[in-house]
Amino acid sequence: MASASCLSLLVLVAMASAAWAQLSPTFYLASCPSALFIIQTAVQAAVNSEPRMGASLVRLHFHDCFVDGCDGSVLLADTGSFVGEQGAAPNAGSIRGMNVIDSIKAQVEAVCAQTVSCADILAVAARDSVVALGGPSWPVLLGRRDSTTASKTNAENDLPPPTFDLQNLTTSFANKQLTLTDMVALSGAHTIGQSQCRFFRNRIYNEANINTAFATALKANCPQSGGDSSLAPLDTTTANAFDNAYYSNLISQKGLLHSDQALFNGGGADNTVLSFASSAATFSSAFATAMVKMGNIAPKTGTQGQIRLVCSKVNS
Numbered sequence: 001m002a003s004a005s006c007l008s009l010l011v012l013v014a015m016a017s018a019a020w021a022q023l024s025p026t027f028y029l030a031s032c033p034s035a036l037f038i039i040q041t042a043v044q045a046a047v048n049s050e051p052r053m054g055a056s057l058v059r060l061h062f063h064d065c066f067v068d069g070c071d072g073s074v075l076l077a078d079t080g081s082f083v084g085e086q087g088a089a090p091n092a093g094s095i096r097g098m099n100v101i102d103s104i105k106a107q108v109e110a111v112c113a114q115t116v117s118c119a120d121i122l123a124v125a126a127r128d129s130v131v132a133l134g135g136p137s138w139p140v141l142l143g144r145r146d147s148t149t150a151s152k153t154n155a156e157n158d159l160p161p162p163t164f165d166l167q168n169l170t171t172s173f174a175n176k177q178l179t180l181t182d183m184v185a186l187s188g189a190h191t192i193g194q195s196q197c198r199f200f201r202n203r204i205y206n207e208a209n210i211n212t213a214f215a216t217a218l219k220a221n222c223p224q225s226g227g228d229s230s231l232a233p234l235d236t237t238t239a240n241a242f243d244n245a246y247y248s249n250l251i252s253q254k255g256l257l258h259s260d261q262a263l264f265n266g267g268g269a270d271n272t273v274l275s276f277a278s279s280a281a282t283f284s285s286a287f288a289t290a291m292v293k294m295g296n297i298a299p300k301t302g303t304q305g306q307i308r309l310v311c312s313k314v315n316s
C-alpha cells in the first residue's frame, strides 16, 4: 500500500481507538504475544489447502459484525436448548470456516488460556485471509469480548439478501454506520469466493442488465430447477485473487448477484465503482478503511460478555 494511504489508515485507527476506547491494535501484546502469529500461520495453511477458505473467513467476520456487533455470535452452534444464528436464512447451508476458527482457538488456548476472544480471532483471520489472497493489510483493533447470546431474528433482519437493490443496500449498511463508499468497498470482498446457484438463478434467467454470454455460460451449471448448491465464482475473472477485477466485471454487466450489479446500474454508486475499477490502490485503501469500521461495530468490552473457551459454545 502507498505510504500516504498507510498514513491515513493509521490516522483512522487512531481515531477509531479514541472512539472505541478499549480496543487497541496492541491489546494482546503483553497477554498473548504469539496470538497474531498463530492466527496468521493457521490462516495461511488453510488458504494454501483451499483458497476459497480465505473468502469464507472474510464473510464469516461480516456475518458476525452485522448481527449485534462483532462478538463471535455467529460462531455459536445450535444445541437442544440454544438457538443460534447459523440456521438463519443468510447463514444456513452457506457460511463456512467455523471449524478453522475452532482449530485456531484451540491452538491459541494452548499457549494463552482464556485470553483471546473468538471475535478477535475472527477479525484477525479475516484480515490475514485477504492478505493471503494478495489483498491489502490493515491494523486490526483488538479487545472485543465474546457474546453469551445470539439472535437468529437479528441475523435474518440485519444481513442483506442478494435480492436487494441499491437503496436497500445503502440503508442496510447505513444502519451499521457504514457509508455508501464503505458499502461499495466492502462488496469488493466478492472479488474472492463462490456463490450457490440458488442465489443467482433469478438473475441469470430473468434480468436484463446482464452480459448475455456470461448468463448463458452460467446456466450450464445452474439449471432453472435443481442444482441449487452448484457453485460459480463471484468474480468471474480472478476468483482466488483479492484484486479490483470485481468492479471491472460490474462495468461489463458481469456481476453474479443482483446485489452486485445493483452497484453499477445507473445509480449513485456508479462513480465509486468506476474509481475502484480504475485504481487498485484506491480500492485497497477504501477496503482496508471500511474493514476497520466494520470490525468496530458495537464491540463488547471491559466486563461485557466473556472470553469463550470454545468458539462454538458459551462457557458453562
Ligand code: HEM
Binding pocket: 052, 054, 055, 056, 057, 058, 059, 062, 093, 094, 095, 096, 160, 161, 162, 163, 164, 169, 186, 187, 189, 190, 192, 193, 194, 195, 196, 197, 199, 234, 257, 259
Ligand atoms: C452488500 C451486501 C451483500 C450481499 C447481498 C451478499 C450476499 C452474498 C451471497 C448470497 C453470497 C453467496 C453465499 C453462498 O452461495 O453460500 C456471498 C458470498 C460471499 N460474500 Fe457476500 N454479500 C454482501 C456483502 C458482503 C460483504 C460486506 C463481505 C465482506 C466484507 C462479503 C463477503 C463475501 C465473500 C468473501 C463471499 C464468498 C464466500 C465463500 O466462498 O465461502 N459479502 N455474499
